[in-house]
Amino acid sequence: MTGYGSASRQVSLGAGVVADLQVECRAVNSRFLDLGFRLPDECRGAEPALREIATQNLSRGKVEFRAAWRVNSGAANSAKSNPHALGAINKDRLDALYTLQEKAQDAFPKAQELSIAEVLRWPGVVSEPRGEEDSWITAAVEAGRAALAALMESRHAEGKALVGVLTSITGKMRDIVKVIEPKVPEFVAQYQEKLTERLSEALAAQEQAKAGAELMERIRQEVVLYAVRIDVAEEFARLKTHLQAVDTALAGKGPVGKRLDFLMQELNREANTLSSKSVSEECTQAALELKLFIEQMREQVQNLE
Structure with a gap:
């Protein structure tokens, strides 16, 4: 922060x-x-x-x-009554500097003499109280x-403002979950029905009726198994749990930055799984929106202690 x-x-x-x-x-x-x-x-x-x-x-x-x-x-006022208040002249260093200047001017006749300010700034000429x-x-x-x-006081004020921003984002993510989660079984059922129809049409083109009946049963089994694999109920449950953990961390006291860093990783993992298992455009769009909100939170979390 x-x-x-x-x-x-x-x-x-x-x-x-x-x-x-x-x-x-x-x-x-x-x-x-x-x-x-x-x-x-x-x-x-x-x-x-x-x-x-x-x-x-x-x-x-x-x-x-x-x-x-x-x-x-x-x-400055002290110097008026105490000449040594602002420093004492080191006469030996001053004499040495004067001799050095004479030798330099002998070698370089056009060289200018040192100014008072330059003399006083010369190392060791003025012994200042330290x-x-x-x-x-x-x-x-x-x-x-x-x-x-x-x-720390200024960071605390900034932290309180960031907590409000992050809490607002988790609320928007919950709204997305509330809308999409009840529709998932319907999406899965529709996808299962479409898949069954397509496979049945492909099978109807075959003339082997007996073999077709056996394949139909096998198709139904495979479709059911696939429906189980694309079920996202667990992902939604974990997503809601992580969101609750974020709110709990924000409401608590003490450092929470590293804890929130971990939760951002977990939220992003669940959003990616939702996207990979999606069987509808609406579900895919919802997963993308969740990932966008998570990225916004990740940027803000970097500012928290």
Whole structure:
């Protein structure tokens, strides 16, 4: 099932600086549980805990956790009273960078000097407050848990809507069964009568009357046996049982996606058997409609937990 949730926590970086950590949790449809993590280096240690939380609460779906952080806007005010709040200059690294620039300009006289922004972005020139690793992990886990809870709430709302759609489809399938099932004995009898007539006409062309009488009895026996083979009473009974099982699963609590996957296979098997045993155009059309509804349900079931 699809879903989205997000949550944020604050992390103290020291020197009065606070970072806002934002964690997002996204999910799309998948038959199995597939977890992905896109976390900054500061939060890498939170991945095992987030993975455990996800596996305890989800059973299917492609789920991704994303995290990003930025310095709280209040840090600017803190910097006014504390010059080191936003970072300290590493003089050794700065001097080394200056020397490196001079050598580069000697080799390339037309090269421009580094800008202030480029100097400050140079690795190691500015030593920024980073905070404690435990603080980052705790904040990431708390925000991830809250984001996952929001995602599950959105998925629950979507699930309730899908239950209504699936229940409506099972109702339409029951209507088809109610119309066709009482007519099946009549279809079988008509087919048996037509088959007997055709065979009798073929036999009447023969002149051997005695042999014809014996064959007629054999024909009747074969027609009866064939009628038994094309009887679909058991298929209709199993079809109704599976439909009831679908409604029971939808009305229950807890994960039902894999259970419904199995029931879709069973429903499709019965619909295929009805189609193969069909002895009338009306029965064939009904089997095709059932298969169409089953395919619609199969697509929706992929969205259920």
